Amino acid sequence: MAKADVTSRAALPTKPKPSKDELAHFYREMLLIRRFEEKAGQLYGMGLIGGFCHLYIGQEAVVVGMQSAIGEGDQVITAYRDHGHMLACGMDPAGVMAELTGRSGGYSRGKGGSMHMFSREKNFFGGHGIVGAQVPLGTGLAFANQYKGNDRVCLTYFGDGAANQGQVYESFNMAELWKLPVVYVIENNQYAMGTSVQRASAETQLHKRGSSFNIPGHEIDGMDVLAVRDAGDFAVKWCREGKGPIILEMKTYRYRGHSMSDPAKYRTREEVDQVREKHDPIDHACQLLLDNKFATEESLKELDKEIRAIVNHAAEFAQTSPEPNPSELWTDIVH
Amino acid sequence: MSTEILMPALSPTMEEGKLAKWHVKAGDRISSGDVIAEIETDKATMEVEAVDEGVVSQLLVAEGTEGVKVNAPIAILQGDDEPQAKVPNGAPPLAPQAQAPKPQAIKPPVVPREPELAPDTQMHAITVREALREAMAEEMRRDPTVFLMGEEVGQYQGAYKISQGLLDEFGPKRVIDTPITEQGFAGLGVGAAFGGLRPIIEFMTWNFAMQAIDQIINSAGKTLYMSGGQMGCPIVFRGPNGAASRVGAQHSQSYGAWYAAVPGLKVVAPYFAADAKGLLKAAIRDPNPVIFLENEMCYGRSFDVPKDIDHTVPIGKARVIREGSDVTIVSYSITVGMIMQAADILAKEGIAAELIDLRSLRPLDTQTVVKSVKKTNRIVIAEEGWPVCGIASEIATQVIEQAFDYLDAPPARVTGKDVPMPYAANLEKLALPTVDEIVAAVKSVCYRS
Numbered sequence: 062m063a064k065a066d067v068t069s070r071a072a073l074p075t076k077p078k079p080s081k082d083e084l085a086h087f088y089r090e091m092l093l094i095r096r097f098e099e100k101a102g103q104l105y106g107m108g109l110i111g112g113f114c115h116l117y118i119g120q121e122a123v124v125v126g127m128q129s130a131i132g133e134g135d136q137v138i139t140a141y142r143d144h145g146h147m148l149a150c151g152m153d154p155a156g157v158m159a160e161l162t163g164r165s166g167g168y169s170r171g172k173g174g175s176m177h178m179f180s181r182e183k184n185f186f187g188g189h190g191i192v193g194a195q196v197p198l199g200t201g202l203a204f205a206n207q208y209k210g211n212d213r214v215c216l217t218y219f220g221d222g223a224a225n226q227g228q229v230y231e232s233f234n235m236a237e238l239w240k241l242p243v244v245y246v247i248e249n250n251q252y253a254m255g256t257s258v259q260r261a262s263a264e265t266q267l268h269k270r271g272s273s274f275n276i277p278g279h280e281i282d283g284m285d286v287l288a289v290r291d292a293g294d295f296a297v298k299w300c301r302e303g304k305g306p307i308i309l310e311m312k313t314y315r316y317r318g319h320s321m322s323d324p325a326k327y328r329t330r331e332e333v334d335q336v337r338e339k340h341d342p343i344d345h346a347c348q349l350l351l352d353n354k355f356a357t358e359e360s361l362k363e364l365d366k367e368i369r370a371i372v373n374h375a376a377e378f379a380q381t382s383p384e385p386n387p388s389e390l391w392t393d394i395v396h
Numbered sequence: 397m398s399t400e401i402l403m404p405a406l407s408p409t410m411e412e413g414k415l416a417k418w419h420v421k422a423g424d425r426i427s428s429g430d431v432i433a434e435i436e437t438d439k440a441t442m443e444v445e446a447v448d449e450g451v452v453s454q455l456l457v458a459e460g461t462e463g464v465k466v467n468a469p470i471a472i473l474q475g476d477d478e479p480q481a482k483v484p485n486g487a488p489p490l491a492p493q494a495q496a497p498k499p500q501a502i503k504p505p506v507v508p509r510e511p512e513l514a515p516d517t518q519m520h521a522i523t524v525r526e527a528l529r530e531a532m533a534e535e536m537r538r539d540p541t542v543f544l545m546g547e548e549v550g551q552y553q554g555a556y557k558i559s560q561g562l563l564d565e566f567g568p569k570r571v572i573d574t575p576i577t578e579q580g581f582a583g584l585g586v587g588a589a590f591g592g593l594r595p596i597i598e599f600m601t602w603n604f605a606m607q608a609i610d611q612i613i614n615s616a617g618k619t620l621y622m623s624g625g626q627m628g629c630p631i632v633f634r635g636p637n638g639a640a641s642r643v644g645a646q647h648s649q650s651y652g653a654w655y656a657a658v659p660g661l662k663v664v665a666p667y668f669a670a671d672a673k674g675l676l677k678a679a680i681r682d683p684n685p686v687i688f689l690e691n692e693m694c695y696g697r698s699f700d701v702p703k704d705i706d707h708t709v710p711i712g713k714a715r716v717i718r719e720g721s722d723v724t725i726v727s728y729s730i731t732v733g734m735i736m737q738a739a740d741i742l743a744k745e746g747i748a749a750e751l752i753d754l755r756s757l758r759p760l761d762t763q764t765v766v767k768s769v770k771k772t773n774r775i776v777i778a779e780e781g782w783p784v785c786g787i788a789s790e791i792a793t794q795v796i797e798q799a800f801d802y803l804d805a806p807p808a809r810v811t812g813k814d815v816p817m818p819y820a821a822n823l824e825k826l827a828l829p830t831v832d833e834i835v836a837a838v839k840s841v842c843y844r845s
């Protein structure tokens with residue numbers, strides 16, 4: 062088992078080239094997230110979504126690639142930038158959007174909002190507003206898997222900013238000590254609100270953050286859905302084999318502000334445009350589809366239409382679903 | 397198909413903004429993600445990105461226009477046709493649009509001046525945000541051991557712009573951006589205070605101080621006692637407290653009662669800008685740990701503040717902000733604005749309310765409250781916090797203990813509801829205390845319907 066040299070930037074074993082169906086599926090999922098988020102931004106601008114709303118645009122390859130590595134019964138938990146994770150888990154876009162508008166058709170019946178959403182059915186455990194708090198929770202889900210003796214794995218996502226919270230390291234220690242089946246997915250989008258990784262972290266290579274606990278860590282190109290898929294397969298297998306936790310640092314980027322109310326003066330427009338034009342995960346998948354003759358311009362246009370229709374339907378539902386009944390104020394406080 | 401591009405809401409509390417700059421002109425083709433305009437709000441300038449694709453056929457609002465209302469059309473886009481989604485079968489009828497609750501437009505009635513203010517004191521109107529900033533800046537100029545530390549306080553100019561400009565004036569040695577690590581920097585601040593400095597620790601909001609509450613209570617609050625008086629902890633922990641707007645259960649809590657329960661801490665929660673400034677200066681100068689509870693919804697409200705930079709407000713003293721003979725209404729922080737509105741309504745119905753702004757929650761100035769109750773014989777306490785074991789419960793108990801024989805009716809409380817804060821607009825409204833509830837509570841203790 063890897064011990065001493067536990068961190069690496071070296072490529073993980075890669076799987077064979079994706080099939081047409083697999084690649085098309087990745088593309089579709091990423092596009093759905095992108096269009097969903099654009100629509101959410103629009104509804105926010107219209108005052109239909111309130112409070113904080115953190116968009117996932119730019120980071121789509123991470124959740125879509127990782128989701129392909131897990132199966133029935135594996136769990137997912139993340140922070141407040143969670144819409145993409147929920148769609149990747151197979152949650153209904155209309156139910157997610159209706160939660161964003163605070164309507165009774167939403168996943169939390171309008172009581173949770175953008176940052177606090179859950180689905181027992183899809184094994185999505187939230188949706189957490191406090192930076193870093195989901196990391197011990199994900200570790201606990203992995204503990205429950207081990208306790209029950211199943212071979213399920215928990216994907217625990219957190220940001221580069223969250224990587225500085227103390228409870229992350231308390232979790233790392235326990236996870237390795239007890240060999241818990243948890244994949245720590247660090248979504249390093251290079252900023253925590255207005256603070257770049259360089260300004261907040263003494264060790265900026267976040268995949269090394271587990272090294273003093275002997276947790277292996279790998280840096281992955283989080284803008285390349287296939288690289289994410291390969292890393293995800295490796296990491297999930299690692300956990301299923303009982304080897305304990307593993308860290309995947311996804312190098313990624315968010316195109317929009319931290320939340321809707323972020324003037325984003327801490328980075329240049331050029332920096333954003335550069336990533337958007339040269340490293341966009343969806344453009345990348347699109348190119349692969351065309352190069353491999355898995356799709357044509359025509360078929361992609363059709364797909365885009367289909368996705369827009371799904372998203373428009375979600376937006377429609379989110380506006381027509383009624384507000385929660387006032388009596389809901391007093392329900393679900395304790396069982 | 398042509399669509400209107402609407403003035404977007406760029407923050408939970410925005411109602412209007414200035415269209416500062418257009419990045420496109422009529423005839424330009426735009427696609428999703430293109431920056432089309434810049435909009436200024438009271439907090440920031442933000443870029444607006446296109447959502448749909450198409451050709452801009454007309455700009456409807458000229459560059460430089462102020463006060464453009466959210467949702468007003470600002471341009472027309474000639475869109476590429478896209479399929480229209482159908483409403484799903486059996487979908488319920490169109491519900492009324494849920495709008496983010498507007499921050500209450502409170503026109504503050506003229507507030508009597510501090511009795512202790514000299515009659516010739518020069519005043520100027522500034523926002524609570526500016527008052528807090530001035531207090532920090534003045535104390536940092538006065539005392540080189542005072543420094544400010546927290547998330548986004550420096551380069552970003554503060555998540556809520558309280559520390560705007562401070563990095564420029566005082567430099568990165570004294571205005572320090574931290575990683576997201578509340579337990580760490582709160583504890584570090586306590587250690588720095590032990591070491592002879594006077595830290596101001598900003599929590600982006602008090603919700604995140606729960607990560608650090610052990611250091612606040614166990615390390616900051618108890619060391620003076622445990623060291624037999626040798627070692628105190630002169631530190632201020634500050635930040636916005638209470639519900640903002642639609643930010644949900646984990647981000648909308650009032651911590652007044654939590655910290656006020658702890659011997660060894662001082663706790664203040666001002667409403668007016670003069671008190672925000674005077675109390676923050678007093679807190680920075682105080683040799684004890686002070687919990688300073690602000691309110692995001694009030695940051696933009698303007699009030700008169702003394703110009704004198706030596707003006708401070710003593711911690712532990714409530715203030716009678718309006719005299720009356722029929723009932724005492726006590727509150728602190730944002731709900732002070734509500735009891736003032738309630739008092740105006742009640743006055744029209746012939747009920748003269750005496751209003752007390754507690755300003756400090758520990759020490760709690762029960763003397764001022766009891767004195768008032770002995771005059772009015774009735775009391776209503778309003779706060780945004782939860783009802784169980786709250787500040788209102790404490791005041792009610794004190795009044796019962798100290799003025800039972802003077803009461804003509806049981807004390808009444810108006811509080812936030814005993815539930816986690818819901819996200820939905822209608823439920824959030826129901827969860828928060830309202831002016832109407834205060835009016836109703838007053839009528840009930842006055843036995844008027």
Ligand SMILES: Cc1ncc(C[n+]2csc(CCOP(=O)(O)OP(=O)(O)O)c2C)c(N)n1
Nearest residue numbers: 142190191192220221222223252253254604
């Ligand atoms: C304990 C805590 N502190 C502060 C915040 C405010 N806050 C919300 S998100 C955020 C930045 C987090 O950045 P990162 O972990 O990199 O995630 P990203 O937003 O980039 O996805 C901050 C400071 C919070 N929600 N919780």
Ligand SMILES: [Mg+2]
Nearest residue numbers: 220221252253
């Ligand atoms: Mg980040």
